[in-house]
Amino acid sequence: MKRWYVQPSILIGASILLVVFAAALLAGTVYPGDPLDMVGAPFVWPGTDAQTPLGTDLMGRDLAAGLLHGARVSLLVGVSSALVALVIGIAVGAAAGFYRGRVDAVLTRVTEFFQTIPAFLLAIILVAVLQPSIATIVFALGVTSWTSVARLVRSEFLSLREREFVKASVALGASDAHLILREILPNAWTPVVVSTALLVANAILSEAGLSFLGLGDPNVVSWGSMIGLGRDALRTAWYMTALPGLAIVLTVLALNLLSDALHAALNPRLRRVRRNAVPMP
Template identity: 90%
Template sequence: MKRWYLQPSILIGGSILLAVFAAALLAGTLYPGDPLDMVGAPFVWPGTDAETPLGTDLMGRDLAAGLLHGARVSLLVGVSSAVIALAIGIAVGAAAGFYRGRVDAVLTRITEFFQTIPAFLLAIILVAVLKPTLGTIVFALGVTSWTSIARLVRAEFLSLREREFVRASVALGASDAHLIFREILPNAWTPVIVSTALLVANAILSEAALSFLSLGDPNAVSWGSMIGLGRDALRTAWYMTAIPGLAIVLTVLGLNLLSDALHAALNPRLRRARQATPLV
């Protein structure tokens, strides 16, 4: 196998994500205090004060501290909501694709119903009705983004259900649980793994949008809340929104590049085409 891990998409995307993870891990060490504390004068531009290298916001809070602690919030929300979406989507898609018939019809109608409702609008309603905390945001984003995974898993199960190795297991008297978890699901992971990075990216964007609309956790600093606070000074201090906005752009870019790299590595057709073309 050629060295697929040397492809530019995985090198660039992996480097960006490693930097984001490092920022989240080092946030408590580099900035042990509360990032919501006012540590200096407001409207300090980046590079003008050594103690606040990225400047301060409208309230005199350190943007560097908020940026690093915000990485924690973004990764926590993105990964946690993706796990919820994967659990629901895999369960619904596997049941629909394996049992087919009435079960498939009912679960497909439920999936289509959720798809008719804009996911972000439903998330806004859930967060507005419930108390806006990180747990609520994770729950709202998770239960509104599972439909694409369900459709992918259903399609894979419908295809794999008729394969010879599954029929052989059925002939040997294998149980439904064995067929689902030992025979079919391990062979249906490729599109799920590729879509997971996109789920995390969409969750990060959605959390930032919720925080921008003042529907985020008021006790936690996130990149979206930093952008929302900085919009009041967009004309005079654009750096307040540009810095966290750039962090969101780079993180989502890294996740999309990683998704492309995984798709190229796990897709048999693309892998064979890449093996036929030597690296230069």
């Protein structure tokens, strides 16, 4: 069987993400100034000026600097909001699946209530009420995207709660905290790990949508704010929206490829099917 870490999907996804992470890390070194500063004439097309290789926007700001610094914002928001969603989702799902009964019923109703509200609409309301900033965007995206994690963790806990090794720990007098943190949770990580990449991808898309609508942090540049600014010149200077849009597409594509590769590698059923598959003559 071909090793999962040399499959084309994970190699392509990891390569793209490596470039994005490198851009985020080197943004301050390559472009030490403020990416919101005007550095040249407006509407400079890519490839026409060596000082601004990717051109400038309608306010004379360097698009290359914006793309590199925007990678920082997108990754920061994506990873941070995914961590918030994981913490909430794991806590809710673990409590519901472990204690079952009334606790499960109450937490399941709470999860279903959040699922009935469109996540992006709720994020817009939260950011508008709390004032746009990186912290409020992370909070809004985190508290609106935890429900899928909670349902996955709850399902795993309901299944693992009845396994022999858990019953053996209960017979030995293990505490609830020990059972949850040391016995069940380490064996329920597979769906959580797979869904983490999707959480980051959805957060990057949502942050871009918020910034496009003018609800991003006005003190930083992001890919979404670059698209929102470039829409006013879409017919005459389409590159202003195409470049940050392409960055978002490639980053989200890479995260989805990684999620698919991890799912194929960590899912025992898929591994068993591939191992038993009969090669074509």
